Amino acid sequence: MSANLLSIRNVGKRFGGLHVLQDVSFEVPAGSIYGLIGPNGAGKTTVFNLITGLLEPTAGHIDFQGDSLVGLEPHRITHKGIARTFQNIRIFKEMDLLENVMVGMHDHLDYGGFGLFFNSPACRAAEKRARERARELLSWVGLDKKADMLADNLSYGDQRKLEFARALATEPKLLLLDEPVAGMNPSEKTILMEEINNIRNRGYGVFMIEHDMRFVMGLCDRIAVLNFGRIIAEGTPDEVRTNPDVIEAYLGKEDE
Amino acid sequence: MLEQQLLNALTLGSVYALFALGFTLVFGVLAVINLSHGAVFMVGSYVALALITHLQASLWVAMLGAMLASGIVGLLVDMLILKPLRARNAPHLIPMIATIGVGIMLTSAAQGLFGAEVLRFPEETLPAGEFVIGDVHVRALEIAIVAIAFLLMAVLFVALKRTQLGRALRAIAESPKAAWLLGINVEGLFHITSFAAAALGGIAGVLIGLNFNAITPFMGQPMLHKGIAVIILGGMGDIRGALIGGLFLGFAEVISKAYLSSQMGDAVAFGLLFLILLVRPSGLFGRKLERKA
Incomplete structure (x- = not known):
């Protein structure tokens, strides 16, 4: 097994005659924050959908810790250790925060169908452990005080944090964040940047798509740049920032 | 006399609620x-x-056999009909039409196997016994019906509210995609739900059959209409709503039959439903009828 958590090699995706991704290759190392940037419509979310199994690639390989992910259903890929958050937040609004997080533990909270009916001690113990773990995860993102609140009542920034905690509840090795700071004000962004750093420091790999250049440059260890479905640059933030192709394709248009 | 009618209403209403709950x-x-x-x-x-x-x-x-058998029918409907439709992203009306077809097939099959005439449970198999409390005659059968209906509903409530299975189902109800990506086997839980709902529907059939001691191939149709009314009254998809709505319909039907007109019971009950929905179009516990894909 290599030090790379996720390896994407020569991946292509076609919708009918439209090539959304072509020959995309990059590696996400363990224990780092990796960024994928690119103009709108470059195919970034498609990359996430391919990794999480919502779509299947038409060419190439996607390996996670040496195992191929291609053809696996999303819940199986989650079992392998990949969790994701959404560009449009999808928390469960009619549940409280604790329950939201516990939904993420589905795989790890196996007390069998029958234990349930007999309210077996093993089942109660599993339930108790899950509750404690959920509280711990909420405390990681600073939401433990609001554990019993309905998720619908959270502020936008807190909803993002809840999504983080819920994703971490699946006990992933790699966390995919789809535009984590979309729609946030600068102070919320700063807080979220800290949260993401904390998550990495706890040993998770983080792979994010983000539009906010300052945010990406300040946070990521390495960055890949996608333009018209192809990777045009890959490297450290400094390398990417000074790459002429990137400046032309992306940074030059930042103010449009 | 009123007490006697209230008892009848409770018996009928609890079965309506049980039926509507699966629905x-x-x-x-x-x-x-x-x-x-x-x-x-x-x-x-x-x-x-x-x-x-x-x-x-x-x-x-x-x-138990009836629950199991009808549960299996529900499971097969999901696996053979609803699942292929889901895989093809069929619009909402398609499963409705497809399941109307299933209903017609099952009704015809019952007619072919058992005939169209009314069949009855042998008297000796019904729970015998009757208590008199004040002026109210309480049949053991009615106690059994109400007890079974409420017991099953209680199990469902607790399972949905307090277990991981219930949390997963509620998560799917809000966003199947988010639930799937959190590691929940959504298709598997669709199957379990279809089984459980049909099992509840099947036992409701046994209870109604016992209560009136009359079984016909066509008994499902009026029940279906009542079930639709109950879940619309309660708020689509809402579990508490189905319980309250089912009891309400039972009471409205029995009381209007007893005190207004024995012919007009259903008409009065449904008229009342209509009036309530004029005031609360999304039902008693209704929320917005939206859901994320």
Whole structure:
């Protein structure tokens, strides 16, 4: 097994005659924050959908810790250790925060169908452990005080944090964040940047798509740049920032 | 006299609620209005009858058998009809039409197998005994019906509210995609839901069959209409709503039959429903009828 958590090699995706991704290759190392940037419509979310199994690639390989992910259903890929958050937040609004997080533990909270009916001690113990773990995860993102609140009542920034905690509840090795700071004000962004750093420091790999250049440059260890479905640059933030192709394709248009 | 009617209403209402609960559960989790639920209800009562008359099973065994058999019918409907439609992203009306077809097939099959005439449980298999409390005659059968209906509803409530399975189902009801990406086997839970809902529908069929001691291939149709009314009244997909709505319909029907007109019971009950929905179009516990893909 290599030090790379996720390896994407020569991946292509076609919708009918439209090539959304072509020959995309990059590696996400363990224990780092990796960024994928690119103009709108470059195919970034498609990359996430391919990794999480919502779509299947038409060419190439996607390996996670040496195992191929291609053809696996999303819940199986989650079992392998990949969790994701959404560009449009999808928390469960009619549940409280604790329950939201516990939904993420589905795989790890196996007390069998029958234990349930007999309210077996093993089942109660599993339930108790899950509750404690959920509280711990909420405390990681600073939401433990609001554990019993309905998720619908959270502020936008807190909803993002809840999504983080819920994703971490699946006990992933790699966390995919789809535009984590979309729609946030600068102070919320700063807080979220800290949260993401904390998550990495706890040993998770983080792979994010983000539009906010300052945010990406300040946070990521390495960055890949996608333009018209192809990777045009890959490297450290400094390398990417000074790459002429990137400046032309992306940074030059930042103010449009 | 009123007390006697209230007892009848409670008996009928608790079975309506049980029936509607399965119906609304499928809508909440699968986002499908499964119009074969009435026929599954009918299947339950025939299975129980067949087990009792042909295999000399006890009533309790017959009830379990009916739940199992109708649950399997529900599971097959999901696996053979709803799943392929989901895979093809069929629009909402398609599963409704498809399940109407299932209902017609099941009704015809029952007619072919058992004939169109009214069948009855042998008297000796019904729970005997009657208590008199004040002026109210309480049949043991009615106690059993109400107890079974409420017990099953309580199990469902607790399972949904307090277990991981319930949390997963509620998560799917809000966003199947988010639930899937959190590691929940959404298809598997669709199957479990379809089984459980049909099992509840099937036992409701046995209970109604026992209460009136009359079973026909066509008994599912009026029940289906009542079920639709109850879940719309309660708020589509809402579990509490199905309970309250079912009890309400039972009371409205029995009381209007007893005090207004025996012919007009259903008309009055449904008229009342209509008036309530004019005031609360999304039902008693209704929320916005939106859901994320």
